[in-house]
Amino acid sequence: MERRTVQREAIKQVFKKTSRPLTPQEILERAKQQVPNLGIATVYRTVKSLSEDGSIVPVDAPGEPTRFEGAGKKHHHHFSCRRCGRMFEMAGCPAGIAAMVPEGFVMDGHEFLVYGRCKDCAQLAE
Amino acid sequence: MERRTVQREAIKQVFKKTSRPLTPQEILERAKQQVPNLGIATVYRTVKSLSEDGSIVPVDAPGEPTRFEGAGKKHHHHFSCRRCGRMFEMAGCPAGIAAMVPEGFVMDGHEFLVYGRCKDCAQLAE
DNA sequence: TCCTATTTGAAAACAAAATATCATTAAGCG
DNA sequence: CGCTTAATGATATTTTGTTTTCAAATAGGA
Numbered sequence: 001m002e003r004r005t006v007q008r009e010a011i012k013q014v015f016k017k018t019s020r021p022l023t024p025q026e027i028l029e030r031a032k033q034q035v036p037n038l039g040i041a042t043v044y045r046t047v048k049s050l051s052e053d054g055s056i057v058p059v060d061a062p063g064e065p066t067r068f069e070g071a072g073k074k075h076h077h078h079f080s081c082r083r084c085g086r087m088f089e090m091a092g093c094p095a096g097i098a099a100m101v102p103e104g105f106v107m108d109g110h111e112f113l114v115y116g117r118c119k120d121c122a123q124l125a126e
Numbered sequence: 127m128e129r130r131t132v133q134r135e136a137i138k139q140v141f142k143k144t145s146r147p148l149t150p151q152e153i154l155e156r157a158k159q160q161v162p163n164l165g166i167a168t169v170y171r172t173v174k175s176l177s178e179d180g181s182i183v184p185v186d187a188p189g190e191p192t193r194f195e196g197a198g199k200k201h202h203h204h205f206s207c208r209r210c211g212r213m214f215e216m217a218g219c220p221a222g223i224a225a226m227v228p229e230g231f232v233m234d235g236h237e238f239l240v241y242g243r244c245k246d247c248a249q250l251a252e
Numbered sequence: 253t254c255c256t257a258t259t260t261g262a263a264a265a266c267a268a269a270a271t272a273t274c275a276t277t278a279a280g281c282g
Numbered sequence: 283c284g285c286t287t288a289a290t291g292a293t294a295t296t297t298t299g300t301t302t303t304c305a306a307a308t309a310g311g312a
Contacts, residue, residue: 003279003288024269039291044270062186062237065269079231090228094220097240102216104245105205111188113237114223119230129258129309150299165261170300191299 002049010034011046012055021059021067021078021087061087061113077111081118088118128175136160137172138181147185147193147204147213187213187239203237207244214244 010031014022018030028043047068050056059067061080067087079088094112101107116122136157140148144156154169173194176182185193187206193213205214220238227233242248 001280001288005279005289007290037291039293041271041292042290045289048271060188062188063192066189077226079227079233082234088228088231090226092222092226094226094238095222096218096220100203100216100218100220101205101240101242102214102245104248105214105242106248107205107240107242108208109241111237111239111241112220114227114233115235115237116227116231116233119228122230122232127258127310131259131309133260163261167262167301168260171259174301 007031007035007038007042008046010038011043012050015050015056015068015070019069019089021069021089023065023067025065027068059087060111077113079114079116079118081121082115083117083121083124086118090114133157133161133164133168134172136164137169138176141176141182141194141196145195145215147195147215149191149193151191153194185213186237203239205240205242205244207247208241209243209247209250212244216240 011027013034014027014030022030024040024043024047027047028038028040031043032038047056051058051068055071056068057071059069059078061067061078064080064085069089073089074091075093077090077093079090080086081088097110098107137153139160140153140156148156150166150169150173153173154164154166157169158164173182177184177194181197182194183197185195185204187193187204190206190211195215199215200217201219203216203219205216206212207214223236224233
């Protein structure tokens with residue numbers, strides 16, 4: 001059976017407290033506040049099992065490590081900040097997607113990613 | 127000065143003949159038809175210089191190697207086939223993007239990727 | 253044609269994310 | 283409280299894409 005450990009609980013808490021998708025490293029940093037000597041291997045193991053049981057979902061972006069966010073959210077997309085590298089949730093979905101699909105092609109999913117500066121970074125000069 | 131070699135010319139030809147984005151491996155396979163013992167290192171080197179002089183542009187997708195396509199096309203997006211792994215060009219752009227960006231965030235680009243079956247693969251059973 | 257600097261191909265090296273290994277720790281049932 | 287075994291942490295290993303190295307080949311000016 002799966003044992004309840006402080007490490008696993010700490011990682012679950014991180015997802016409860018954060019709505020934006022997190023990389024394994026970000027998860028590690030946050031969970032370490034509860035379990036200081038937590039190892040990255042445990043993060044990867046836990047993230048894998050949470051992902052398999054469906055409580056979190058992977059969010060992939062080009063050239064970046066896979067991030068994870070809590071499952072069960074409404075369909076949404078993401079904003080990737082070019083300065084701080086963090087990813088944020090964006091409500092809604094653009095229109096007219098189906099019309100773009102070429103004749104004969106069958107769509108079964110889509111991904112939309114906006115790049116720019118997040119609220120914090122937009123105010124900074126450089 | 128930059129020398130004109132059969133390898134470089136063969137790689138340039140590949141981009142002239144193909145409109146969809148190609149991975150370095152795909153470029154290698156195609157260019158090998160002209161230059162049989164072409165090496166992958168030369169493909170990477172050439173792709174890098176063509177990319178720097180602006181004649182081709184990188185196309186990134188999550189979890190996949192960077193692809194490249196000829197520059198100077200109209201704004202467009204891509205379709206990624208889940209079965210054969212090839213990526214295709216899709217004309218147009220969805221509407222209502224700006225409205226999705228949260229208050230205070232500044233957008234400077236976006237990426238849109240549709241997944242499914244390409245025309246060839248849509249007809250196949252499995 | 254000769255010469256030199258650039259380019260090439262093969263293989264080694266590198267980078268970064270993810271997974272595996274293994275001795276140690278500890279969850280939780282009896 | 284013991285005991286068994288899953289979970290952990292540190293580290294090694296794997297994986298995959300890309301870059302570097304270096305001897306050999308070659309473009310192209312003299």
